[in-house]
Amino acid sequence: MSDRACPVLAVVVPCYNEEDVLPETIRRIRQQLDRLMQAKKIDENSFMLLVDDGSGDNTWPIIAAYHERDAAVRGIKLTRNVGHQHALLSGLMYAKQAADCVISIDADLQDDVEAFGEFIDRFQEGCDIVYGVRADRKEDTWFKKGTALAFYRLMRKMGTPVIYNHADYRLMSARALEQLASYRESNLFLRGLIPQLGLRSSVVYYHRYARFAGESKYPLRKMLSFAWNGITSLSVAPIRLVLSLGLALFGFSIAASAYALVSHGRGAAVPGWTSIMLTCSLLGGIQLISLGVVGEYVGKVYKETKRRPPYFIETTADEQTPRAAVRAYPALEDDRRSAELLQ
Numbered sequence: 001m002s003d004r005a006c007p008v009l010a011v012v013v014p015c016y017n018e019e020d021v022l023p024e025t026i027r028r029i030r031q032q033l034d035r036l037m038q039a040k041k042i043d044e045n046s047f048m049l050l051v052d053d054g055s056g057d058n059t060w061p062i063i064a065a066y067h068e069r070d071a072a073v074r075g076i077k078l079t080r081n082v083g084h085q086h087a088l089l090s091g092l093m094y095a096k097q098a099a100d101c102v103i104s105i106d107a108d109l110q111d112d113v114e115a116f117g118e119f120i121d122r123f124q125e126g127c128d129i130v131y132g133v134r135a136d137r138k139e140d141t142w143f144k145k146g147t148a149l150a151f152y153r154l155m156r157k158m159g160t161p162v163i164y165n166h167a168d169y170r171l172m173s174a175r176a177l178e179q180l181a182s183y184r185e186s187n188l189f190l191r192g193l194i195p196q197l198g199l200r201s202s203v204v205y206y207h208r209y210a211r212f213a214g215e216s217k218y219p220l221r222k223m224l225s226f227a228w229n230g231i232t233s234l235s236v237a238p239i240r241l242v243l244s245l246g247l248a249l250f251g252f253s254i255a256a257s258a259y260a261l262v263s264h265g266r267g268a269a270v271p272g273w274t275s276i277m278l279t280c281s282l283l284g285g286i287q288l289i290s291l292g293v294v295g296e297y298v299g300k301v302y303k304e305t306k307r308r309p310p311y312f313i314e315t316t317a318d319e320q321t322p323r324a325a326v327r328a329y330p331a332l333e334d335d336r337r338s339a340e341l342l343q
């Protein structure tokens with residue numbers, strides 16, 4: 001493998017309850033693959049790999065049905081919902097066995113598939129990683145824009161290199177994937193890990209659209225937890241902050257004690273119940289916060305030492321399609337129709 005001139009490309013798409021958008025996504029990616037194959041930029045064996053991340057809707061039957069018709073549409077189905085990052089990782093690791101390079105893209109068509117060609121150009125020029133970077137964020141709400149900007153700034157301040165305005169739309173060579181495979185962490189934040197591989201990289205700018213159909217699977221709560229995970233799984237800055245805070249407080253308490261001693265010597269000490277109470281509660285609060293932050297890391301160490309496998313593949317639509325899954329598709333449709341009739 002490792003053919004740079006005409007590589008086998010795999011397009012990996014994590015999908016969680018994406019039945020509304022999936023047929024269109026498959027159509028557009030297929031079109032791009034065809035175009036690149038005709039231009040002899042990618043090998044005829046290039047394919048897309050759709051990862052069903054434990055969806056509760058028709059996502060898997062749709063994937064299996066498309067695979068039945070077209071061998072370039074492949075799929076894997078995870079046994080349960082493991083979240084975007086682990087679903088993506090499972091797809092990358094599965095696809096790397098059969099591809100020279102892999103492009104990862106979301107299922108909702110927010111990222112422009114027209115950029116595939118440029119990704120391949122950069123790969124052919126010798127890059128192992130190509131980051132897709134949004135040229136603008138016109139389609140996002142001001143809230144999403146603001147929170148995203150604050151997140152990138154915070155990450156940079158914390159000393160974690162993340163590419164500005166880059167999500168998980170990127171190309172990685174088989175070599176980059178091989179290196180990524182040696183990371184064994186369960187708190188996965190791919191965007192922060194991949195720059196750490198240290199391989200030759202480049203950037204492609206693209207236009208980011210609104211979601212084609214369906215709803216965002218990243219509500220504010222998930223976004224915050226994603227950001228927090230990004231910071232605590234890659235940076236020790238919060239621990240350093242606690243340490244500096246502790247040192248500053250220590251200095252302050254020495255000055256305060258000196259002052260109290262001098263006051264006492266002068267006989268000017270008043271019954272200082274209020275001040276003692278205030279100091280106690282302030283210190284108590286700070287200690288608790290510090291303990292919380294340290295606890296966060298201890299929790300992560302605990303999880304990492306278990307070395308839990310992050311995902312299991314339940315079944316695949318690769319070469320031999322599980323016929324039962326294909327047959328299940330119309331059956332599911334029937335179920336829905338009968339449910340409607342019963343209402």
Ligand code: UDP
Pocket residue numbers: 013014015016017018053081082083084087088105106107108110215216217218
């Ligand atoms: N996704 C997934 N598992 C999840 C949540 C999301 O595989 O638990 C997929 C989803 O199908 C989509 C991608 O991750 O392809 C990004 O999700 P979404 O578009 O909802 O996020 P947003 O673009 O709003 O940040």
Ligand code: MG
Pocket residue numbers: 106108110211216
């Ligand atoms: Mg999206």
